[in-house]
Amino acid sequence: MxxxxxxxxxxxxxxxPGSKSYTHRTMIAAALSDGSCTVRNPLRSQDTLLTLAALEKMGAAVVDNRETVDIVGLNGCFKPCDESIYLANSGTSMRLLAGVAALGRGTYRFTGSPRMYHRPIGHLLEALNQLGVAARAVEENGCPPVEIPGEQVSGGPVTVNCSVSSQFLSSLLLMAPCTPKGMSITISHGLVSSPYIDMTVDILERFGIQVQRDGYIRFDVKGNQTYRAGVYTVEPxxxxxxxxxxxxxxxxxxxxxxxxxxxxxxxxxxxxxxxxxxxxxxxxxxxxxxxxxxxxxxxxxxxxxxxxxxxxxxxxxxxxxxxxxxxxxxxxxxxxxxxxxxxxxxxxxxxxxxxxxxxxxxxxxxxxxxxxxxxxxxxxxxxxxxxxxxxxxxxxxxxxxxxxxxxxxxxxxxxxxxxx
CATH class of the missing domain: 3.65.10.10 (Enolpyruvate transferase domain)
Known part of the structure; x- marks a missing residue:
């Protein structure tokens, strides 16, 4: 007390300190990049360190220097991870990683705290299902824990409901450039918290990804693009x-x-x-x-x-x-x-x-x-x-x-x- x-x-x-939202997104983009990245002024908090630990379990080479974080990217494809990845009550970690995990190999299981198991993720899982990914909520209740199989996504058109969270769209945007076909994403409901989508698009563009958009209604991202390695600074x-x-x-x-x-x-x-x-x-x-x-x-x-x-x-x-x-x-x-x-x-x-x-x-x-x-x-x-x-x-x-x-x-x- x-x-x-x-x-x-x-x-x-x-x-x-550095922005929590930008730190999550920058570290994920770095892990998907084509080489060595340095993230300056990252927020080192419980949530962002959970994302960093998860990326390391998924195969990214990580060196935490406190003032900076060095991440060697995997060029758009995560490595297999046999153990469950614990994300406590970090909804951002859960939602953003659940999408990009479909770019990996094997099946990823994301778990969390009791409160996490009441936080909805069903609309994202439905969007992944549309893309041919057999993502599922383990308890079949639309909430974590979730299992995401890799090697099943090629891209294509997808519709996502963002009335609960904009993070579902951010998750799809982060994975889209690494798919063979790219993605055309249409928002069916929502969008709440739209500035967070602007942040995601900002990160994509900083890393060299091209995004075309019609406001907050539709986003088109070409496939086989590359997240460009480099030095990235997180704003306060x-x-x-x-x-x-x-x-x-x-x-x-x-x-x-x-x-x-x-x-x-x-x-x-x-x-x-x-x-x-x-x-x-x-x-x-x-x-x-x-x-x-x-x-x-x-x-x-x-x-x-x-x-x-x-x-x-x-x-x-x-x-x-x-x-x-x-x-x-x-x-x-x-x-x-x-x-x-x-x-x-x-x-x-x-x-x-x-x-x-x-x-x-x-x-x-x-x-x-x-x-x-x-x-x-x-x-x-x-x-x-x-x-x-x-x-x-x-x-x-x-x-x-x-x-x-x-x-x-x-x-x-x-x-x-x-x-x-």
């Missing part, structure tokens, strides 16, 4: 920056996050625009973004493209005048926890009126009181409610080590706010 001590700060400049994580911008919003202080800019493909950068509408001042520079808190007011906002930032916004909304309505977020029920329920539970313990409806979260601002916050082993719940403790005495975060999933040194960086 960690008790957050109230603190009003002036101006603070911080740095956050906008999702992690959000907690520090939120801290500024709540306290009236000012936080500059280095290296995160509007030029990023990370959709979570858009959170600063929401804070701006709520009454904060936002200063955008060529190498950073600064948020300065002001008098906060409730807003109505569509967060379908920024789902990871919903708990962050909800906690900030607790300190705003009026009601904040966060729309198009039903897919948060299938995250590391049911994030709508987890966020509501924490806010209600703090005396804030919050309710999760079918596809939205409604928070009415007030005067939060101290409480023990159950994190449900969800890193984003822990980091979001830490913000509240900067203003409200008695906020205690239970199981604070869950931040290791995405931001292992979060509490160390958090302390920098107290020096400002």
């Amino acid at each position: 960690i008790e957050i001590k109230p603190h009003r700060f002036g101006h603070c400049r911080i740095s956050v 994580d906008a999702s992690q920056a959000g907690y520090f911008w939120g801290a500024a919003a709540i306290t009236g202080g000012s936080v500059t996050v280095n290296g995160v800019t509007d030029a990023s493909s990370q959709g979570d950068v858009g959170l600063v625009g929401v804070f701006e509408k709520m009454g904060c001042k936002v200063t955008r520079a060529a190498d950073s973004i600064t948020v300065t808190g002001g008098t906060l007011r409730g807003v109505t906002v569509d967060m379908a493209d920024m789902p990871d930032m919903v708990p962050t916004l909800a906690v900030v909304a607790a300190f705003a005048e009026g009601t904040t309505v966060i729309e198009n977020v039903s897919h948060l029920k299938a995250k590391e926890s049911d994030r709508l329920a987890s966020t509501c539970a924490g806010l209600e313990k703090m005396g804030i009126e919050a309710r999760a409806e079918k596809d939205r979260l409604v928070v009415t601002g007030g005067k939060p009181r101290g409480a023990d916050i159950q994190t449900y082993d969800d890193h984003r719940i822990a980091m979001s409610f830490a913000m509240a403790g900067l203003v409200t005495p008695g906020v205690k975060i239970l199981e604070p080590d869950c931040v290791e999933k995405s931001f292992p040194n979060f509490w160390e960086v958090w302390q920098s706010l107290y020096a400002a």
Whole structure:
């Protein structure tokens, strides 16, 4: 347990680690490349290290230098792996690897934690089945564990339902250039979290892959393309920056996050625009973004493209005048926890009126009181409610080590706010 001590700060400049989403995708692309790759500024968290370990089990040569990771690619074809590959509760690892595993040889079995076995992957398996891959959920329930046979995919047209997760499309995009025929991918439902698709396409193009697209409706990727080996740098994580911008919003202080800019493909950068509408001042520079808190007011906002930032916004909304309505977020029920329920539970313990409806979260601002916050082993719940403790005495975060999933040194960086 960690008790957050109230603190009003002036101006603070911080740095956050590399993007989790970009790290996953860059390491997978490197493992599929035609030679030696160096990944600079990778996020070294529980989730990304699970992906790295899985790629090593699937045959990629890996040297982890902490500041960089060297990966020797397999030129689009993974090696056999007889043992099960454990991915804990990393949904990104599970979904992205399940697709590219079809490029390998033999059958790959991906397992995880009990919570992982409730996280849907059925729509991706259905798409793989369309491509001739006999991928299956072991329990026949559309959730992990899953088995993915290799040597069965040649490519072709495929339709995928992305109403639950954009990662199903990202998985197909990552495997598509290594198939003989290439793939023409049509989205039948969705697409939630579309900026994550922009990230995936960005990675493909950085590695020399050509992608043609019709917005978020159809993607055409030619076959027999090669991921080009080289040196690739992961940009800072906008999702992690959000907690520090939120801290500024709540306290009236000012936080500059280095290296995160509007030029990023990370959709979570858009959170600063929401804070701006709520009454904060936002200063955008060529190498950073600064948020300065002001008098906060409730807003109505569509967060379908920024789902990871919903708990962050909800906690900030607790300190705003009026009601904040966060729309198009039903897919948060299938995250590391049911994030709508987890966020509501924490806010209600703090005396804030919050309710999760079918596809939205409604928070009415007030005067939060101290409480023990159950994190449900969800890193984003822990980091979001830490913000509240900067203003409200008695906020205690239970199981604070869950931040290791995405931001292992979060509490160390958090302390920098107290020096400002």
